[in-house]
Amino acid sequence: MTFADAVTRGFRNAFTFKGRARRPEYWWFFLFVFAGAFVIGLLEMLLLGRGSGTLVALFQLVIFLPFLAVGWRRLQDTGRPGWWLLVPSGIVVVSTLVSGSLTRAMMAGGMGNMMNGEPMGPGAMMGVGASATTVVALGVAQLLAGLVIIWWMSRPSQRGANTYGPEPRVR
Template identity: 85%
Template sequence: MTFKDAIVGGFRGAFTFQGRARRPEYWWFFLFVFAGAFVVSLLELLMLGRGSGMLVALFQIAIFLPFLAVGWRRLQDTGRPGWFLLVPSAIVVVSTLVSGSLTRTMMAGGMGGMMDGGVPMEPGGMIGVGASATTLVALGIAQLLAGLVIVWWMSRPTQRGPNAYGPEPRVR
């Protein structure tokens, strides 16, 4: 499979979460997404003189569903359920919710209270920040580990023969 075939196949299968995708299809599409975000951010920097990230965010929103679908099919090609790909995303959502509450608490009580181990500086100030910071670190580690596991699974060979997700894709 060529780079162009992978990109065309990724967009054709943007709404297809059934079936299987071989390693080249996934990794070529991954390269397209990575390079595309880099080029868009570079263009934004050259056009605006600063990088706000707005164009990259729009690019990522536009490419999200096709990238999710090809990753979903890739996991199924290795014999794993595609929804496993959502685990790191769920960790990101939980981390964002926790870090948002941690940020609000820090803003209310100041950094000094946090450095003192979360001792309240005033009523409603820093209570519970130590636990929130610990939780945030734990979620960050969980996110890193989940991401590494997903990369490991994506790099595994195709499961030979038919599996629960369909027949083995043809080699072109």
């Protein structure tokens, strides 16, 4: 499969979460997404004199569903359910919620009053410490989940038919 074939197939199957995608299809499409964001960001910086990231964000919004679909099918090609791709994203959501509670704990515990030279209470310190530990643990979990996903994406296709369909033909 060539680069152009992978990009064409990625867009043609943008809403297809059934079936399987071989390694070249996924990794060529990955390269397209990475290079596209890089080039668009570079052009935005050169043409506008600053990198606001608006065009890159728009590109990523357009490419999100096709990229998710090809990744989903790639995991299924290795015999794993595609929903595993959502685990790192779920960790980001939980981490965001926890960091919001960390901010609330700091403000409620008197962090805002520390600017006036007043000490923070012991209860607030415990809340901040527990929340910070949770945020760090979630960051490590997200890193590990991402590494596992990359490892799975790099694995060979499962031979023969599997739960997700027949083995894609090699061309």
